[in-house]
Each structure stands twice: as C-alpha cells, then as structure tokens.
Amino acid sequence: MTDPQFNRIALIGIGLIGSSIARDVKALGLANEVVISSRSTETLKRAEELELGTHYVSSAAEAVKDADLVIVSVPVGSSGAVAEQIAPNLKPGAILTDVGSTKASVIAQMAPFVPAGVHFIPGHPLAGTEKSGPDAGFAGLFRDRWCIFTPLPETDAQALDRLKAFWIALGSRVDDMDPQHHDKVLAIVSHLPHIIAYNIVGTADDLETVTESEVIKYSASGFRDFTRLAASDPTMWRDICLHNKDAILEMLARFSEDLAYLQRAIRWGEGDKLFELFTRTRDVRRSIIQAGQDVDAPDFGRHALDQKK
Numbered sequence: 001m002t003d004p005q006f007n008r009i010a011l012i013g014i015g016l017i018g019s020s021i022a023r024d025v026k027a028l029g030l031a032n033e034v035v036i037s038s039r040s041t042e043t044l045k046r047a048e049e050l051e052l053g054t055h056y057v058s059s060a061a062e063a064v065k066d067a068d069l070v071i072v073s074v075p076v077g078s079s080g081a082v083a084e085q086i087a088p089n090l091k092p093g094a095i096l097t098d099v100g101s102t103k104a105s106v107i108a109q110m111a112p113f114v115p116a117g118v119h120f121i122p123g124h125p126l127a128g129t130e131k132s133g134p135d136a137g138f139a140g141l142f143r144d145r146w147c148i149f150t151p152l153p154e155t156d157a158q159a160l161d162r163l164k165a166f167w168i169a170l171g172s173r174v175d176d177m178d179p180q181h182h183d184k185v186l187a188i189v190s191h192l193p194h195i196i197a198y199n200i201v202g203t204a205d206d207l208e209t210v211t212e213s214e215v216i217k218y219s220a221s222g223f224r225d226f227t228r229l230a231a232s233d234p235t236m237w238r239d240i241c242l243h244n245k246d247a248i249l250e251m252l253a254r255f256s257e258d259l260a261y262l263q264r265a266i267r268w269g270e271g272d273k274l275f276e277l278f279t280r281t282r283d284v285r286r287s288i289i290q291a292g293q294d295v296d297a298p299d300f301g302r303h304a305l306d307q308k309k
C-alpha cells in the first residue's frame with residue numbers, strides 16, 4: 001500500500017480501461033474514495049458487484065462533484081458529450097484526464113467545455129486487450145507500458161507532475177507528446193495493425209463460403225493473431241477510425257504503396273527484394289526484444305502490485 005495520492009477519484013466509464021484503473025487504485029490505496037459512473041445501469045451494477053469503487057452513480061455529472069481527479073474512459077466519439085455533462089460540476093483545481101486512443105480529436109471535443117481553474121491533461125495508456133467491459137479489466141494492466149500525455153500549452157506543470165506520479169504508481173512509463181504527433185505515431189503502431197486485422201479476417205470470412213470451413217479448421221497462429229485484434233470492440237474502433245481519419249488515411253496510403261512493391265516483387269519473382277525486406281523486418285523485432293520492450297517475456301516488469309502477493 002502507498003499513501004493516497006487523491007482524496008476522491010471519479011471514473012467516468014468503467015470498461016476494460018476504467019475498471020483496470022479502479023483495480024490498481026484499490027490494490028495500491030491511491031485514493032480514499034473512488035466514485036464510479038457508467039451510462040449503462042447493468043455495467044454500474046456489475047462494477048458494484050466487483051467492488052471496484054466506493055460510490056456508484058448513474059450520472060457522470062453527479063460523479064465528478066468534489067473529485068480531485070476525474071478520468072474519462074469512454075469511446076473517443078463520446079468524449080465531447082461527457083465533457084459537456086460533467087463541466088458544470090468540476091471542482092476548481094481538479095485534474096481532468098482521459099485515456100482515449102486518439103488525442104487531437106479528444107482535445108477538440110473536450111477543451112471547449114473545461115472551466116477555467118480545472119487542469120485538463122489528455123492522456124493515453126498504451127496498454128489494453130481485445131476485450132471490453134468491467135469484467136475484462138485487471139490489476140497491473142499498465143505495468144511497464146507507456147502512458148503518453150499531450151498537455152496543452154497552458155497546462156500547469158505541477159498538475160502534470162501529479163498526474164504522471166499517479167500513472168507511475170500504476171507502473172507506467174510516462175512521456176509527453178504533441179497531440180498531432182501522437183496521432184501519427186499511433187496510426188502506424190496501433191490503428192493500422194487493427195485495420196489490417198479487421199480487413200484480413202473480413203476477407204477470410206468472405207472466402208469461407210467458397211472454402212467451407214477450411215479457414216477456421218487450418219488457421220495457424222499467424223491468422224489467429226489477426227483474429228484476436230479483429231475481435232476488438234466495434235464501437236471503440238469505429239470511433240478511432242473516424243477520429244484519427246487524416247493520420248490513418250496517410251498511413252494507409254503509405255501501406256498500400258509498400259504492399260504494391262511487395263506484390264510486384266512476388267509477381268516478377270524478385271526474391272532478393274523479398275529477402276531484403278523480410279531480413280529488415282526481422283531486425284525490427286530483434287531490436288524491440290534487445291531494447292527490453294518484449295512484454296511477452298516471463299519476467300517483464302516488477303512492480304509494487306507484485307509485493308501484495
């Protein structure tokens with residue numbers, strides 16, 4: 001247990017990310033009170049059954065009253081609506097943050113509603129799974145993962161440090177980025193892989209009618225990896241595609257060009273080109289592992305949460 005960092009934390013949205021934060025806050029004793037709010041009464045009831053917080057309210061506006069830290073964990077397309085609901089009840093001096101996968105759009109949606117005196121600091125933990133809802137969350141999700149902040153020019157340095165200290169307590173590594181840069185980086189490392197997965201699984205599903213059940217029957221681990229990503233929440237990924245449109249389209253254009261190069265090399269039997277690319281990409285994987293970023297390694301990450309066991 002660490003000392004509480006905040007008296008009252010409000011969690012707006014209690015799905016995979018919100019509930020993982022709640023579990024860590026509880027396990028580490030980071031707040032005296034955790035108020036949970038969800039739009040769906042069923043989800044709120046489940047959060048209470050799981051004892052994720054100390055107070056449960058259906059209204060987001062009600063939840064943020066007297067909160068020192070407010071964390072919005074809803075699909076990015078709903079950020080503006082949530083900001084509008086909670087704005088009148090935000091406490092002066094409170095920190096308001098989010099966990100959305102896109103940043104420029106979230107800032108554009110939320111910032112206009114944030115009252116003066118409230119510290120709005122957009123954030124994005126680079127951690128998650130294909131699952132969603134309060135049962136899918138788990139303590140330690142953020143351990144040894146990056147949490148990126150995209151502060152606004154007027155962001156108070158002390159408030160930023162306080163929010164970073166919170167995520168560091170959850171085990172994250174923290175960094176700052178310009179929102180547009182964040183959206184470009186994430187378009188290639190996260191959004192494009194998901195879009196490619198949705199596409200390949202869609203194509204295989206279309207072929208299924210031709211090949212009967214062979215796609216499923218003989219699916220090797222490569223295809224199975226794609227099906228995991230393609231099982232990610234449709235609302236969340238629809239919103240990401242719509243709210244990071246420009247960066248995703250830019251990366252998709254680059255991707256299509258490079259795919260055409262590969263296609264041509266295969267057509268013309270240019271084995272040297274294929275070999276050169278596949279060697280280069282293998283080196284990328286090797287350097288990730290050498291840099292100690294291999295989260296699949298058995299002993300990746302030690303953290304205060306482990307000491308509880």
Ligand SMILES: NC(=O)C1=CN([C@@H]2O[C@H](COP(=O)(O)OP(=O)(O)OC[C@H]3O[C@@H](n4cnc5c(N)ncnc54)[C@H](O)[C@@H]3O)[C@@H](O)[C@H]2O)C=CC1
Nearest residue numbers: 013014015016017073074075076078100101128129132133
């Ligand atoms: N799933 C992942 O791996 C990651 C997700 N994120 C971001 O975190 C945010 C939340 O994602 P998850 O927790 O995975 O989603 P989730 O689907 O598990 O939970 C979403 C929560 O938002 C609530 N909600 C949905 N629409 C709402 C609305 N209009 N108003 C109020 N509440 C609403 C739902 O009731 C639910 O409690 C998203 O913005 C996503 O882009 C960030 C990092 C990883």
Ligand SMILES: O=C(O)C(=O)Cc1ccc(O)cc1
Nearest residue numbers: 101125126127128129130190
């Ligand atoms: O499940 C996976 O592999 C992910 O990549 C999870 C994820 C989804 C969205 C994010 O913004 C960050 C992480």
